[in-house]
Amino acid sequence: MSLTNECEFPVPGQANDLVAAALEQTNESDVTAAVHDIARRSKVAGRVLATATRGTKDAALAILADALVAHGGRILAANAVDIDRERAGGMSESTLDRLALTTQRIEAIADALRQVAALPDPVGEVIRGSRLPNGLTLRQVRVPMGVVGMIYEARPNVTVDAAGLALKSGNSVILRGGSAAAESNKVIVNVLRDALVEAGLPADLVQSVDEYGRPGAVALMGARGLVDLLVPRGGAGLIQTVVREAKVPVIETGVGNCHVYVDSAANLDWAHDIVLNAKVQRPSVCNAAETLLVHRDVAAQFLPRVFETLREEKVTIHGDAGAKAAIPAGLSFESATDEDWAKEYHGLDLAVRIVDSIDQAIDHIRAWTSGHTEAIVTNDVNAADKFVAELDSACVIVNASTRFTDGGEFGLGAEIGISTQKLHARGPMGLGELTTSKWVVFGQGQIRQ
Amino acid sequence: MSLTNECEFPVPGQANDLVAAALEQTNESDVTAAVHDIARRSKVAGRVLATATRGTKDAALAILADALVAHGGRILAANAVDIDRERAGGMSESTLDRLALTTQRIEAIADALRQVAALPDPVGEVIRGSRLPNGLTLRQVRVPMGVVGMIYEARPNVTVDAAGLALKSGNSVILRGGSAAAESNKVIVNVLRDALVEAGLPADLVQSVDEYGRPGAVALMGARGLVDLLVPRGGAGLIQTVVREAKVPVIETGVGNCHVYVDSAANLDWAHDIVLNAKVQRPSVCNAAETLLVHRDVAAQFLPRVFETLREEKVTIHGDAGAKAAIPAGLSFESATDEDWAKEYHGLDLAVRIVDSIDQAIDHIRAWTSGHTEAIVTNDVNAADKFVAELDSACVIVNASTRFTDGGEFGLGAEIGISTQKLHARGPMGLGELTTSKWVVFGQGQIRQ
Numbered sequence: 001m002s003l004t005n006e007c008e009f010p011v012p013g014q015a016n017d018l019v020a021a022a023l024e025q026t027n028e029s030d031v032t033a034a035v036h037d038i039a040r041r042s043k044v045a046g047r048v049l050a051t052a053t054r055g056t057k058d059a060a061l062a063i064l065a066d067a068l069v070a071h072g073g074r075i076l077a078a079n080a081v082d083i084d085r086e087r088a089g090g091m092s093e094s095t096l097d098r099l100a101l102t103t104q105r106i107e108a109i110a111d112a113l114r115q116v117a118a119l120p121d122p123v124g125e126v127i128r129g130s131r132l133p134n135g136l137t138l139r140q141v142r143v144p145m146g147v148v149g150m151i152y153e154a155r156p157n158v159t160v161d162a163a164g165l166a167l168k169s170g171n172s173v174i175l176r177g178g179s180a181a182a183e184s185n186k187v188i189v190n191v192l193r194d195a196l197v198e199a200g201l202p203a204d205l206v207q208s209v210d211e212y213g214r215p216g217a218v219a220l221m222g223a224r225g226l227v228d229l230l231v232p233r234g235g236a237g238l239i240q241t242v243v244r245e246a247k248v249p250v251i252e253t254g255v256g257n258c259h260v261y262v263d264s265a266a267n268l269d270w271a272h273d274i275v276l277n278a279k280v281q282r283p284s285v286c287n288a289a290e291t292l293l294v295h296r297d298v299a300a301q302f303l304p305r306v307f308e309t310l311r312e313e314k315v316t317i318h319g320d321a322g323a324k325a326a327i328p329a330g331l332s333f334e335s336a337t338d339e340d341w342a343k344e345y346h347g348l349d350l351a352v353r354i355v356d357s358i359d360q361a362i363d364h365i366r367a368w369t370s371g372h373t374e375a376i377v378t379n380d381v382n383a384a385d386k387f388v389a390e391l392d393s394a395c396v397i398v399n400a401s402t403r404f405t406d407g408g409e410f411g412l413g414a415e416i417g418i419s420t421q422k423l424h425a426r427g428p429m430g431l432g433e434l435t436t437s438k439w440v441v442f443g444q445g446q447i448r449q
Numbered sequence: 450m451s452l453t454n455e456c457e458f459p460v461p462g463q464a465n466d467l468v469a470a471a472l473e474q475t476n477e478s479d480v481t482a483a484v485h486d487i488a489r490r491s492k493v494a495g496r497v498l499a500t501a502t503r504g505t506k507d508a509a510l511a512i513l514a515d516a517l518v519a520h521g522g523r524i525l526a527a528n529a530v531d532i533d534r535e536r537a538g539g540m541s542e543s544t545l546d547r548l549a550l551t552t553q554r555i556e557a558i559a560d561a562l563r564q565v566a567a568l569p570d571p572v573g574e575v576i577r578g579s580r581l582p583n584g585l586t587l588r589q590v591r592v593p594m595g596v597v598g599m600i601y602e603a604r605p606n607v608t609v610d611a612a613g614l615a616l617k618s619g620n621s622v623i624l625r626g627g628s629a630a631a632e633s634n635k636v637i638v639n640v641l642r643d644a645l646v647e648a649g650l651p652a653d654l655v656q657s658v659d660e661y662g663r664p665g666a667v668a669l670m671g672a673r674g675l676v677d678l679l680v681p682r683g684g685a686g687l688i689q690t691v692v693r694e695a696k697v698p699v700i701e702t703g704v705g706n707c708h709v710y711v712d713s714a715a716n717l718d719w720a721h722d723i724v725l726n727a728k729v730q731r732p733s734v735c736n737a738a739e740t741l742l743v744h745r746d747v748a749a750q751f752l753p754r755v756f757e758t759l760r761e762e763k764v765t766i767h768g769d770a771g772a773k774a775a776i777p778a779g780l781s782f783e784s785a786t787d788e789d790w791a792k793e794y795h796g797l798d799l800a801v802r803i804v805d806s807i808d809q810a811i812d813h814i815r816a817w818t819s820g821h822t823e824a825i826v827t828n829d830v831n832a833a834d835k836f837v838a839e840l841d842s843a844c845v846i847v848n849a850s851t852r853f854t855d856g857g858e859f860g861l862g863a864e865i866g867i868s869t870q871k872l873h874a875r876g877p878m879g880l881g882e883l884t885t886s887k888w889v890v891f892g893q894g895q896i897r898q
Contacts, residue, residue, distance in 0.1 A: 047839070050838075050841070051839065064578060106589075112600060130860060132859070132860060134860070135533045136849055136853060138859060138860075140876075141804070144843070145871055146841065146871070149605065173523075193473065218588065224693075228871050229871070229872065238650075244673075244696070246467060247693070249870065249871070249872040251872075267894065269894070270893075270894035273894060273896050274894065274896060277896035277897055277898075278896075281896075281897060311753065315876050351590060384891075388889050389500050390496070390497070390500065392592070392595065392887070393887070394888060395887070395888040395889075396578065396888070396889055396890070397890040397891075397892065398889075398890065398891045398892065399891065399892045399893055399894055399895075400585055400891075400892025400893075400894070400895040400896070401895065401896045401897050403896070403897035404585060404890060404892075404895070404897060405888070405890075408588060409581070409897070410581070410888070411579060412579060421698065422594055422595070422677050422678070422698070422885035423678065423698040423700075423872060423873045424872045424873040425883070426885050426886050426888075426889045427589075427886075427887075428888075436871035436872070436875050437875050437876075438842070438843065438844070438845060438876075439844040439845070439854070439859070439875075439876045439877075440837050440844075440845055440846075440847075441844065441845070441846040441847065441849060441853060442833075442847045442848065442849075442864075443846065443847065443848045443849025443853075444717070444719075444848055444849075445716065445719035445722060445848055445849070446848075446849040446850065446853070447722050447723060447725075447726035447727075447730070447849070447852070448726055448730055448850050448852035448858070
């Protein structure tokens with residue numbers, strides 16, 4: 001299992017559940033009080049961690065990893081309960097596969113914790129510093145955020161990843177997992193809490209609000225002043241609900257309506273391989289391409305060739321009239337509507353549009369993008385510069401696949417998610433993005449004139 | 450006039466007006482549509498600026514500065530209308546003084562724009578970069594936020610400052626000023642817009658929603674996806690309303706319940722001067738001290754001396770029993786309540802508490818601080834380290850006045866405000882904090898394996 005947990009397609013149900021809970025505006029004062037109490041305990045526990053050394057944190061991560069393996073039997077038993085319930089409830093086999101744990105998967109989850117331990121500690125880094133004219137010594141130092149909340153969907157490995165990344169960056173974490181993984185997560189959280197105590201750290205560094213159901217998630221989103229950062233991970237519905245309803249600071253992650261534009265000056269061999277890679281290598285993730293824009297001058301030469309390969313890969317094309325003209329027999333085709341330009345398919349579907357110019361390509365992308373990743377294929381340096389300068393997305397790529405927008409690929413180490421907002425973090429988020437900074441000033445009695 | 454516009458005490462009325470408007474939940478669909486249209490025009494105009502060179506931006510700032518001076522007569526006439534109306538409405542003379550413009554003040558405001566022109570351009574800075582193992586070239590580049598909204602109170606110079614800082618950092622700006630300065634702001638915005646056109650830039654880089662009144666401010670706060678960043682500037686009421694009601698990304702600024710702790714190992718000469726400076730040098734600003742904590746071991750020696758000076762400065766003490774015991778004749782004293790520990794006085798009032806230990810001081814600060822600035826006076830390096838490590842505020846100062854938390858003092862150049870939140874910016878915010886970043890990747894046909 002990779003350290004990089006790529007954003008994945010949504011599990012039906014949870015997002016709508018959250019919307020419903022938020023809209024109910026239930027006067028769940030008991031739940032709110034309980035969740036706020038959890039957040040206060042989280043803050044107190046976090047203070048111990050904020051000043052812990054890297055050695056302490058890495059040793060704890062190793063103990064957590066060992067504990068998960070040691071208690072693998074309990075975790076698998078709980079996971080079997082989740083799987084049985086969800087299979088009976090009609091969950092698809094592919095989603096069940098994401099939910100399912102095995103001894104091997106638990107080993108991999110534990111290994112991911114050990115890899116987090118091997119990453120540099122972001123806390124304590126001096127970002128800027130200077131000696132001021134009046135003799136004051138000024139440093140801007142990286143410090144933990146404090147209490148990090150995480151609302152996510154089915155995969156139980158996210159429970160462990162979130163705890164590990166929070167711990168390494170000096171934060172306490174409050175988890176709200178998907179109901180589909182409720183039993184698995186419950187046991188995993190208990191194993192982690194016991195292991196924290198074994199490591200000499202407060203158990204309350206890792207807490208869950210799962211037992212409070214949907215009102216618990218709403219209370220977590222509303223815990224202003226108690227939760228320093230909330231990161232939603234999952235499908236677009238979940239993320240949008242959290243972004244809209246939360247009263248605490250949120251980082252919006254992972255919604256990727258990514259584009260590939262094949263310019264008139266493109267190397268069409270590169271274009272073919274990039275389109276194929278961006279669409280089919282892992283279609284369920286957020287950095288997969290959803291729309292292909294092709295310059296009219298190369299459409300007649302390029303489209304038949306790429307369509308041939310996409311047919312072999314069983315991709316369905318949602319295209320305009322120009323695309324339709326090039327569709328070979330046996331390739332599924334539907335006429336594209338505005339909905340197609342807006343959609344993140346999460347599957348083997350590709351919207352295709354012919355454009356008259358790079359400006360039209362840029363206008364299309366501006367109109368429809370989620371601001372994640374856009375790629376241009378071109379040999380024209382001015383076209384590349386224009387595309388990079390004029391598009392305002394988290395990542396703009398020249399002559400490579402959109403699939404490279406990834407913390408692991410970028411060399412950031414573990415990835416919390418991919419931010420599509422502009423505040424605080426943009427693009428792949430590593431451990432550093434789970435920290436904030438503090439200004440530290442040392443003087444010798446200076447006062448301001 | 451300094452480039453640094455320090456946060457100041459609130460103008461009564463506006464914050465409550467905003468609350469009322471937000472709570473009304475009026476179905477002001479016409480206003481919302483109009484404000485959203487303004488935001489869309491702002492985004493389009495901003496695209497021109499995002500790729501403008503520093504030369505273009507600095508030249509435009511000079512033209513704006515000249516235009517303000519050239520149209521000084523119109524601005525003064527409008528300001529006189531504001532002053533007359535507010536004086537008739539009972540505004541205090543000190544607040545009227547902040548609202549009032551003179552030829553000299555207009556010159557100073559214009560000079561501030563010229564000083565912004567002299568600052569380095571944050572846009573285009575490469576924050577990080579590397580060549581990846583697969584040959585991809587990776588750069589994280591600073592780019593403008595896009596559309597910046599600003600909601601602020603009475604002082605008309607903020608209108609110009611906000612426009613200048615936004616322009617320099619490549620952003621378009623949408624302004625919502627206080628109703629007390631409505632006429633002044635209207636003329637200033639028109640002068641700036643005309644000057645932008647003269648500079649060859651779109652007028653819509655600077656727009657105002659003042660004509661839409663309170664519902665316009667609410668619409669601006671709700672313009673999700675259209676406003677990239679909203680910065681409230683003013684008193685606590687205004688800021689909290691914006692933070693609570695806004696659906697767009699907000700940076701919380703400027704609420705400062707700052708503490709000075711005089712340790713048992715303090716140099717009491719330094720402590721005396723620091724307390725005096727932090728409290729009385731400019732009591733209306735956010736980095737002024739509101740609470741003095743004194744270690745019991747030095748209270749008997751320190752308090753009579755500092756109280757003597759504070760009496761001369763006509764400060765009122767709100768203290769505990771220990772403080773009361775040291776109050777000299779002629780120094781105003783009130784017994785402190787929890788309200789005093791929580792309060793930002795914005796005036797010549799100081800809460801005073803005797804503590805038994807540095808731990809008690811830290812606990813007090815944690816319980817009551819707004820997270821702005823805390824100072825310790827001590828010669829004990831371990832006490833200093835503990836105070837710095839355990840307090841989680843934007844700025845922690847050893848042996849100097851709290852008044853140093855300031856963009857100008859920190860050498861950041863112009864200051865947008867002082868962030869008391871943890872996301873994106875913390876402490877004094879310079880031009881860089883009005884930018885975000887974009888990842889730019891160049892390849893040679895790479896695809897992901």
